[in-house]
Amino acid sequence: MSYKSLIIAITEVSLDRAAINQAAALAARFDAHLTGLYVYEPPYYRYPLAYPNIADIDPEAASGKDEATLAAREAFDAACRAEGVETNEWRFVRGETLNTLALHARYADALVMSGGDLAARLAIVSSRPVIAVPEADRDRTLGQRILLAWNASREATRAATAALPLMIGAEQVSVLTIDAEGSAHRDLGDNPGADIALYLARHGIEAEVRRADSDSVGVAETLLTEAVEMNADLICMGAYGHSRLRELVLGGVTRDVIDAPPPVPLLLAH
Incomplete structure (x- = not known):
């Protein structure tokens, strides 16, 4: 019995580094495939009245080429290299955060992410176990x-x-x-x-x-x-x-x- 497919959900790299490192360590421990999943939720999903024109959305953020997404990808790649996780992939997905993460989690043995209410909600809607890592839990x-x-x-x-x-x-x-x-x-x-x-x-x-x-x-x-x-x-x-x-x-x-x-x-x- 083992984990063979893990997902690290990244929403804000400054808060998620501990979770990224723990996910890579778990993937190395179980020789599991690790997916780095970054979900970009366009602001008009939550605030439609504030964004009547979709063209107002930052095109770099919407395409995964903004500074935050690139930093997340760099942190994910660095953690995989440090732990020797060779079977890994990076996914950038646009969508509503909760449901997008839940959908992808259903094709993994467990979802790793930072702690908080979102992690508990995902345990409900994804039907998969969620490992919620505190921000300070790095070593x-x-x-x-x-x-x-x-x-x-x-x-x-x-x-x-x-x-x-x-x-x-x-x-x-x-x-x-x-x-x-x-x-x-x-x-x-x-x-x-x-x-x-x-x-x-x-x-x-x-x-x-x-x-x-x-x-x-x-x-x-x-x-x-x-x-x-x-x-x-x-x-x-x-x-x-x-x-x-x-x-x-x-x-x-x-x-x-x-x-x-x-x-x-x-x-x-x-």
């Missing part, structure tokens, strides 16, 4: 110390299976259940975390089970604290177990983790 090795946030939900299950290639070669894998006691978490069974740990063991992955109570600080903060304590370099979690709209209005774990922001990369699946 850390990704996927050697993995924390799986487990609540036996559909979303958490998809995150766990999407992360299997990373877990198989990891130094440490921990399964974390939070507030697992009580009737609200009957799906976790009498020994919370044990069932998913057994599933991982059948894939040759030795996972420890950690249990925590959120008390008054909340689930998201408890999750991030546990990640720091175990020196995790990747958190795997389901994204938006409730609807995104509900989390935007009422709050939720996904929203709280993204807004924190997280100190380490996230693997998000929906």
Whole structure:
């Protein structure tokens, strides 16, 4: 089991360098094909009234020859050279950012990009796992110390299976259940975390089970604290177990983790 096709989504090179470097390192680790995907969204897509004349659009930006796009291409090529990723390609695409990225992601094993709300939204609409890398995460090795946030939900299950290639070669894998006691978490069974740990063991992955109570600080903060304590370099979690709209209005774990922001990369699946 391995990743064989990865995409690095580039939207702003000044913010995406950490993600670009991590994507190249992952491609080298799995001998995977890496696609650098730069999406140019014409401003009239979002502000049609401000651009009544399409001819007003910068022709260099629209053709991928502007300074920002060329800098992104240079960063992508440099990362591939540094990691020895020979099977790579560059794509410049015009279109609406979310749907264009989602469409291309469906033909890859995972999408790598900078963290933020767009990454979580892509996990929903693309049906592919998204690895969201914090801007400051440039030198850390990704996927050697993995924390799986487990609540036996559909979303958490998809995150766990999407992360299997990373877990198989990891130094440490921990399964974390939070507030697992009580009737609200009957799906976790009498020994919370044990069932998913057994599933991982059948894939040759030795996972420890950690249990925590959120008390008054909340689930998201408890999750991030546990990640720091175990020196995790990747958190795997389901994204938006409730609807995104509900989390935007009422709050939720996904929203709280993204807004924190997280100190380490996230693997998000929906």
